[in-house]
Amino acid sequence: MERVAIIGVSQTKYTQNNPLTFAELVYQVTTEALEDAGITIQDIDNVVSVSSDFWDGRTISSMAISDASGAYGKDITTVEGDGTFGALYGLMRTLSGSFNTTLVVAHHKGTESNMKGITNTAFDPLVERRLGLDAISSAALQARRYMTKYGLKEEQFALVSVKNHGNAMRNPLALFPMEITVEDVMNSRKIADPLKLLDCSPVTDGAAAIILATEHVAKKLVPPKKCVWVKGVGHCSDAFRLGDRDLADTRALTAAAKRAYSLAGIQDPCRELDLAEVYDAFSYMEPLWLEGLGIAPEGMACEYLERGKFDFHGQLPVNPSGGRISTHPVQVAGLSELVECALQLRGEAGDRQVEGARTALAHGINGMCGQAHCVWILGK
Amino acid sequence: MSDWKKSITPMVFPGKIAVPYTWTVGSTLSKFYCELRDNGKIWANKCPACKTVFVPPKVKCIHCYRDPSIWVELPGTGTVESYTIVRYEEPMLHPRKAPFVYGLIKMDGADTCMVHIIDEIEPEKVKVGMRVEAVLSENREGNILDISHFRPVK
Numbered sequence: 001m002e003r004v005a006i007i008g009v010s011q012t013k014y015t016q017n018n019p020l021t022f023a024e025l026v027y028q029v030t031t032e033a034l035e036d037a038g039i040t041i042q043d044i045d046n047v048v049s050v051s052s053d054f055w056d057g058r059t060i061s062s063m064a065i066s067d068a069s070g071a072y073g074k075d076i077t078t079v080e081g082d083g084t085f086g087a088l089y090g091l092m093r094t095l096s097g098s099f100n101t102t103l104v105v106a107h108h109k110g111t112e113s114n115m116k117g118i119t120n121t122a123f124d125p126l127v128e129r130r131l132g133l134d135a136i137s138s139a140a141l142q143a144r145r146y147m148t149k150y151g152l153k154e155e156q157f158a159l160v161s162v163k164n165h166g167n168a169m170r171n172p173l174a175l176f177p178m179e180i181t182v183e184d185v186m187n188s189r190k191i192a193d194p195l196k197l198l199d200c201s202p203v204t205d206g207a208a209a210i211i212l213a214t215e216h217v218a219k220k221l222v223p224p225k226k227c228v229w230v231k232g233v234g235h236c237s238d239a240f241r242l243g244d245r246d247l248a249d250t251r252a253l254t255a256a257a258k259r260a261y262s263l264a265g266i267q268d269p270c271r272e273l274d275l276a277e278v279y280d281a282f283s284y285m286e287p288l289w290l291e292g293l294g295i296a297p298e299g300m301a302c303e304y305l306e307r308g309k310f311d312f313h314g315q316l317p318v319n320p321s322g323g324r325i326s327t328h329p330v331q332v333a334g335l336s337e338l339v340e341c342a343l344q345l346r347g348e349a350g351d352r353q354v355e356g357a358r359t360a361l362a363h364g365i366n367g368m369c370g371q372a373h374c375v376w377i378l379g380k
Numbered sequence: 381m382s383d384w385k386k387s388i389t390p391m392v393f394p395g396k397i398a399v400p401y402t403w404t405v406g407s408t409l410s411k412f413y414c415e416l417r418d419n420g421k422i423w424a425n426k427c428p429a430c431k432t433v434f435v436p437p438k439v440k441c442i443h444c445y446r447d448p449s450i451w452v453e454l455p456g457t458g459t460v461e462s463y464t465i466v467r468y469e470e471p472m473l474h475p476r477k478a479p480f481v482y483g484l485i486k487m488d489g490a491d492t493c494m495v496h497i498i499d500e501i502e503p504e505k506v507k508v509g510m511r512v513e514a515v516l517s518e519n520r521e522g523n524i525l526d527i528s529h530f531r532p533v534k
């Protein structure tokens with residue numbers, strides 16, 4: 001199979017109440033990603049956009065930004081979900097033989113609507129929707145289940161919030177860089193026990209774009225130092241209904257990670273990865289997903305966190321960008337992780353640069369409580 | 381940024397989308413809701429291959445992709461596997477005023493959990509492992525709120 005490279009990346013500064021329209025955000029990151037690659041829109045064969053009609057408040061939301069993504073006169077298709085899944089579709093299209101280059105562009109303006117109302121509509125209208133569940137209350141059920149299964153404490157989850165808000169201090173694009181303590185997290189307003197305000201990610205506006213190219217075209221279009229290679233990808237989903245799953249069981253993620261590692265030839269992720277961007281929409285998700293990713297044994301990630309293993313200067317820096325807990329532009333989030341990993345591998349991550357990064361992992365989720373997972377391994 | 385943009389304050393248009401739907405419930409969940417509404421009973425269905433019992437009932441077994449064709453009546457009791465105390469108000473969504481409790485309840489006689497409200501107990505006193513029972517609504521309309529809530533087994 002031919003190799004595929006990420007040859008250009010861009011992301012906005014992440015804010016709330018961003019005054020740009022969806023199309024303006026998409027124009028911005030598309031233009032910047034092309035400039036980053038040093039190519040023009042004529043070099044792009046097709047476009048995958050990532051957005052959500054409910055969040056945007058319009059149907060076929062992809063069509064409304066097709067001009068902005070430069071898709072006029074080209075093929076454009078859409079993924080309604082996390083950006084890692086949009087990138088996955090972009091990768092498949094690039095490998096299909098039909099297109100040599102693919103622009104993947106995601107936009108999100110969560111602050112224009114009501115997160116609880118929108119995530120409530122993700123639930124089955126025939127069963128759970130009427131109960132009023134949303135992303136926060138369902139995550140709270142998962143957090144408690146995870147605590148119960150392994151005897152974990154809220155203070156341990158708080159460490160994620162402390163670490164990642166702290167990491168965000170090195171990221172000028174992050175929404176909420178903060179120096180905080182475990183006490184600050186524990187004393188923050190209760191939202192849905194065991195989750196407190198600082199355990200929850202903020203709804204954020206922004207956009208991101210990446211350009212994928214097959215190896216033979218990448219080598220013609222851009223200098224070698226711009227190329228970040230896709231080493232492996234895996235994806236898998238679990239049952240839709242919360243009650244049909246054990247919410248502390250990460251089998252779908254484990255399966256996704258296994259496929260990605262096998263493609264990338266990774267045997268011991270904890271040693272072989274140089275950094276990981278993991279989908280921490282809520283504090284407890286980081287250790288739970290690290291266990292699913294095989295980076296910590298089941299029930300042990302919190303102990304590793306306490307020992308500083310995942311700190312910026314630890315054995316494996318996790319969420320050096322500051323993570324979703326400091327900046328959460330929903331559909332954009334996973335694509336932003338891929339942008340972050342690409343910058344790290346190019347050595348262009350500024351103050352948040354992980355020294356000598358050669359292999360990076362990005363992880364995105366779809367659906368409530370991580371129903372589906374997409375794992376990417378990128379390398380130099 | 382171009383200079384002319386500095387003199388502009390971008391506007392914001394408020395809006396709201398309200399579109400009616402009539403969602404088909406299907407025969408599997410219709411049977412579940414009819415039994416609940418008319419007879420006050422909670423029914424589950426069981427996969428003949430792997431014996432998994434689903435509540436609410438499912439059209440297909442998630443493990444075997446077979447029809448869970450065997451119907452079983454449940455006693456309506458269960459054990460709290462997880463719970464959360466919701467502290468925020470969302471009157472458009474929530475059937476209760478905050479604070480109230482959602483529970484993930486492992487139903488006796490079934491292999492799956494039901495998400496529902498736990499009431500008739502102070503929120504802080506809810507515990508994982510607590511035994512609970514379904515309390516039916518007086519006026520049942522054929523939906524999940526025909527179970528008003530779950531309460532601790534006395």
Ligand SMILES: [Zn+2]
Binds near residue numbers: 432446
């Ligand atoms: Zn079965």
